[in-house]
Amino acid sequence: MFEKYTESAVAAITSAQDISKLMKHNRVYPEHILLGLYQIKYGICAKLFNLYKVNYNELKQEVQRILYPNRVLNPAGNLLFARESREIFRKISHLLDESCNPSVLPEHIFLALLSENESVTKLLGLKGFDINNAKNVLTKLLIKPVSSKSVHPEEYDAETENMPSRILTMLDEDKTKAIFENALAKLSTTGYEILGTEQIVQSILDSNSELKNVMQSFGITLENYNDKLNNIKSRKDEFCGRQIIFTPNAFKSVLLGIETAKEHGSAELKPEHILLGILKNRSGIAYNLIKSFNIDEKDLSNVILKSLEHEINETLVILRFAKEEALKFGTNIVGSEMILLGIIIESYGVGARTLEKLGITLNDARNEVRKIIKNGDRDFDSDPGFSKRAKKVLEIAWENAQKYNKTSINSEDLLIGIISQKSCVAMQVLINLGADTIEIKQGILNELAKTNQ
Helix, strand or coil, X not given: CCCCECHHHHHHHHHHHHHHHHCCCCEECHHHHHHHHHCCCCHHHHHHHHHCCCCHHHHHHHHHHHXXXXXXXXXXXXXXXXXHHHHHHHHHHHHXXXXXXXXXXXXXXXXXXXXXXXXXXHHHHHCCCCHHHHHHHHHHHHCCCCCCCCCXXXXXXXXXXXXXXXXXXXXXXXXXXXXXXHHHHHHHCCCXXXXXXXXXXXXXXXXXXXXXXXXXXCCXXXXXXXXXXXXXXXXXXXXXXXXXXXXXXXXXXXXXXXXXXHHCCECCCCHHHHHHHHHHHCCXXXXXXXXXXXXXXXXXXXXXXXXXXXXXXXXXXXXXXXXXXXXXXXXXXXXXXXXHHHHHHHCCCHHHHHHHHCCCCHHHHHHHHHHHCCCCCCCCCCCCEEEHHHHHHHHHHHHHHHHCCCCECCHHHHHHHHHCCCCCHHHHHHHHCCCCHHHHHHHHHHHHHHHCC
C-alpha cells in the first residue's frame, strides 16, 4: 500500500500508528495522521504549522479529547486504519494521479486531510490555522504537470563558455602569476606582442616545478622544445579568430584550464590546469610541438591529472559520484541534479549535513530526479559531460570559494551554486522535497559555525 510513499511520508504514517498506540486507541484515525505529520520537522508541512503557531501538545490534547470514546484497544491486538483514514488514502491516490507524480510526499497527505476530513479542518480552525490558504499553497506545490520530454532540461553544451567575469583575477594566483610573468618576459624577446600557448609552455618548462618534471619524463625539455620552437616561422596556428591580449588559442586554452580546475574542485588556477587546457584544446603551436615528440597526449594528461588528484577534495569526490549517478540514469550528461545527488552520497561535507538536517534523503532525491529526468537505456564508455547549468553551478561555487580565500571548492560552495540557479533541476528537486533557499543558506551557516568551533 505504501510502496509509492517517500521515506518522510512513510515516517508520518508510522508516527501516526505509534501515537494511536500510545493513546490506546483501537484504530488509526485522521487525527493521528495529522499528529504524525507534525513529527516531520522540515518541509512545507512544518512551515505551515509554524506559520499559524500550532502547538503540538495542545493539538495532541484536543485529539485525545475528540477520540476519547475510541480509546479501548482492539481485542485482537491489531491496529487497523479507521474508515476515515482509508478515505484519506484514496484521496492521496487521486492527488497522485492529478499531479502526475510517482511518489507520495507528506504534502500529499496534508492536502488530503484538509480536503477530505471535516474533523481535522475543524480542529485546526480552532487553532487559528487558515485552511484555504494552506490548501492553495499545497495545491500549487503538488498539482502541476511534469514534462514528458526525454531531453535533459539543462541543455548540454560541449563548447567553451564565455569568459568568466573573474578571469583576470584568476590569472593573478601566485603559482600561475609567476608562469605568466615569465611567459611575458619570453614574449618580449620574440618581437611578438600577443601572448601565445608556445610562451606559456616555454615558461612552464623554465620553471622549478613538479609539472616541469612530468613533461621531462615524456622527453619534453626546455632545450629541445626551444629547438623546435625556433624552427617555427609563422604563428598562423595560434590565430583562429580576432586578435586579443592572448592569441585566441591561448585564450581558449586558459578558459579550458579554468573549466578543468572547477571540475576537479580547485579554487586555484594552476599551471597544471592550463597545460591540461592546452591539451584539451588540441590546437595551437604548443600543442603541435608537444605532439611532435611522438607522445600520446592522453597519457600526459592522465599523469598530470593523477598529480592533481593527490590533493583530493570534497568536490572531486562529489563530481565522481555525480558522474556515476548520471551513468546509472542511462545518460552521459551530468546536470545540476546529479551534483545534488553527489553531495548527498558524499555524506560527510557541510552540504550533505545541511540537507540531512532538512530531511532530504538520497532515496527521495533520486525519486524526484527520476520524475524530471527519464531513465535512459544506454551504456556509455566516455566520461559524462556537464550541462550548461551544471557548469554555471561550478562557476558560482568557484567564485564563492575564492570569495573566502579557499584553495578548494567544498560541498557548501556547490550547494550555494545550486540555490543560486532557481530554475535548475536540482533546485526543482529541493523545492519538491519542501526545502527553500533561505533555510538552506541558514543551514549552511549553522553547519559551518559548528565546524569552526
